[in-house]
Amino acid sequence: MNSGIPGAYDIVNPDPGALIESLRAFGYNLETAVADLIDNSIAAGTRNIHLDFTWKGAESTISIVDDGHGMSEERLVNAMRPGSSNPLDTRDPSDLGRFGLGLKTASFSQCRKLTVGSKAPGDAIAIRSWDLDYVNKCGEWRLRRENPDYGNKIFSSLETRKSGTIVLWENMDRLVGGADRNDPKRRDLFYEHVDAVKSHLAMVFHRFLETRNALQIFINNRPLEPWDPFMKNHPATQHLPEEPFSHVEQKIIVRPYVLPHRSKLDDKTFERAGGPGGWNVRQGFYIYRNNRLIVAGDWLALGFRKEAHTKLARILVDIPNSMDDDWKIDVRKSVARPPAHLRDDFKRIARLTIERATAVYRHRGKIVERQTAGDFVFPWNTNVRNGTYFYTINRKHPLVGAVLENSGDDKKKTEAMLRLIEETVPVPTIILNSTDNPDRLHRPFENRPSEELLAVMEEIWISMISTGMNAAEVGKRLTSMEPFCDYPEQVSEFLESMEGEL
Ligand SMILES: Nc1ncnc2c1ncn2[C@@H]1O[C@H](COP(=O)(O)OP(=O)(O)OP(=O)(O)O)[C@@H](O)[C@H]1O
Ligand SMILES: [Mg+2]
Structure with missing residues (x-):
């Protein structure tokens, strides 16, 4: 349908109101949106970035100030254009951008008003803003010119600098929409988001932050420490x-x-x-x-x-x-x-x-295979009956065997105690705790004083020696028994000290 107008085409400009909402829906969150701005600052040769998160309820703001090469007025106006460059263009090998969109899509995902002030060396400060409500109202992509007093005079700080760029987000409807500045819950939530941004940036830009003098990022005036995913400097990596x-x-x-x-x-x-x-x-x-x-x-x-x-x-x-x-x-x-x-x-x-x-x-070291290990190795046995697992104390374990043997009149009581322990192993609790927190499982004698380990080792040693086994064989067994196989140094020290005893 061309309304009777002759010609080969119709000009169909995107409807600003509809396009704005689409541009807001690229799937950023606060962390990824801020990271996109930092990309731009790094590409502009920045050494120092100051990110400020200011809580004022619904009037909260986020600003990012860099000391990169900045933009002339003409470049700034172009930078504010959605689609400011062609993704097919060859980029400088160190450029972090590609699409000519990030500044706009990242900002619009978080705020309804984006203001950018910039200064290139020798140029005056230029400031422009996209106010989405204004664009919506007038139905045109009108990029506002602002003066240096704008926004708490944050932009006038560029006057004393050779060059740099400041991005200011206001009217952050998604993060703080309608929040009362005295609402402690909303305030805490805001700062939780700040923490998430910190961890994300420490990870995403860790290589830049690790190289001395390359880049420093300050978040509310605190320098950001890099996070190295590979623990390259740890000897056990x-x-x-x-x-x-x-x-x-x-x-x-x-x-x-x-x-x-x-x-x-x-x-x-x-x-x-x-x-x-x-x-x-x-x-x-x-x-x-x-x-x-x-x-x-x-x-x-x-x-x-x-x-x-x-x-x-x-x-x-x-x-x-x-x-x-x-x-x-x-x-x-x-x-x-x-x-x-x-x-x-x-x-x-x-x-x-x-x-x-x-x-x-x-396993931190070697793994003891149950199938090939001797009867003496494990204190616990795992059994299956009718498809159900149950756990019994290994009666052939040297210490258990010795206690049963020497319990005399108390043998029945000792046996009853073992049965009680076996029948009441708190399996459901163990499963729950280990699924919630698999890394926090306590390993035998972990973080315990070495005397505790030695005391148990000594009793087992005595039990085995008392059966007539020679010291060399006892030593060999101790080395392969659970949990002593995890502590080879303590076992050798103990065995040396026992040589003197015999
Ligand atoms: N902090 C800054 N300092 C100097 N120039 C900037 C800064 N931020 C943006 N620009 C300029 O604005 C342009 C547009 O930025 P934008 O993030 O929208 O796209 P891009 O970085 O080119 O590509 P991408 O969409 O992949 O991020 C940049 O190419 C750059 O020239
Ligand atoms: Mg970019």
Whole structure:
């Protein structure tokens, strides 16, 4: 239908009101939206970024101030255009952008008013804003010109700088819409979001933050510490061989890591090493595009699942920004899929890393196989009857055997006690607690004074010696018994001290 107007086409400009709502729905959250702004600051050669989250109820604001190369007025106006550059253009190899959309889509996902002030060296300050309510009302994409007094004079701070850019978000309907500034719950929620942003940025930009003098990010004036997903400096981290892949002269590097067993880390380090969302979520491939982390733990639909026993596997992948199309990079820089010709190699590397990671997870050192171990090794037996599991105390264990043997008149009582313990093992509670918190399971004698371990070891030693076994055989058995096999040094020390006794 062309209303009778002659010609080969109709001009159909997008309806601002409708398009705004679509631009707001790219699937960002606060963390990914802020990260998109930081991408722009880094691409502008920034050294220092100040992020400020100001709680004022519904009038809360977020601002980001950088000292990058800034923009002239003309460049700023273009930067504010949705679709400010063509995604097909070749980008500088260090550029973190692609689509010419991030500034707008990230901001609109969080706020209804986006104001950007910028200053390029030698230029005056230029300030422009998108006020979505205004655009909606006038039905036109009218980009507002603001003066340096705008927004609590935050933009006038550019006057004393050589160059830099300030982005201000106001009217954040999604984060604080309608909130009363005196409502403590809403305020706490706001600051919880700030914490989530901190952890996300510490992860996504850790490489920039690790390189001294490269970049510093301050959040409400506090410097942000990087989070290294690979614990590269920990002695118990396994560095598996690096593999380079070339494709059309572009290089991709894959470096698998297996992180240390929980027993090698103190509680605080373990907690922090898990990363945002925790250990289980953070396993898999980590894809860096120009040093910026875009995928932080994912098995990339290669057929692996995020299981507790594979969680120590983390695989680093470095890709350049010239392969965005091959890797299906999206506007938010949160998705990447390996191109078809790399999938088999990635699967192979994942399988190998998972195997190693599982071995470390299952046991910190060697694993005692139940099938081949002697009768004396385990204090507990696992039994199945009519498909139901039950647990009994191993009567052939040297200590248990000795107690029963020597209990004389109390033998019946001792046997009754063992039966009582066996029948009342709190299996449901153990299952509940270990599913909720699989990493917090206590290992035998973990964090206990070594005298406790030695006292038990000594009693077992005496029991075995009293059956007429020689010291060498007793020593060998102790070394392979649970839980002493986990403490080889203490066993050797103990055996040496016992040699003197005999
Ligand atoms: N902090 C900044 N300092 C200097 N220039 C900036 C800054 N933020 C944005 N720009 C300019 O604005 C342009 C548009 O930014 P925008 O984030 O919308 O798109 P992009 O970064 O080019 O691509 P993408 O959509 O992938 O993020 C950038 O290409 C850059 O030239
Ligand atoms: Mg961008």
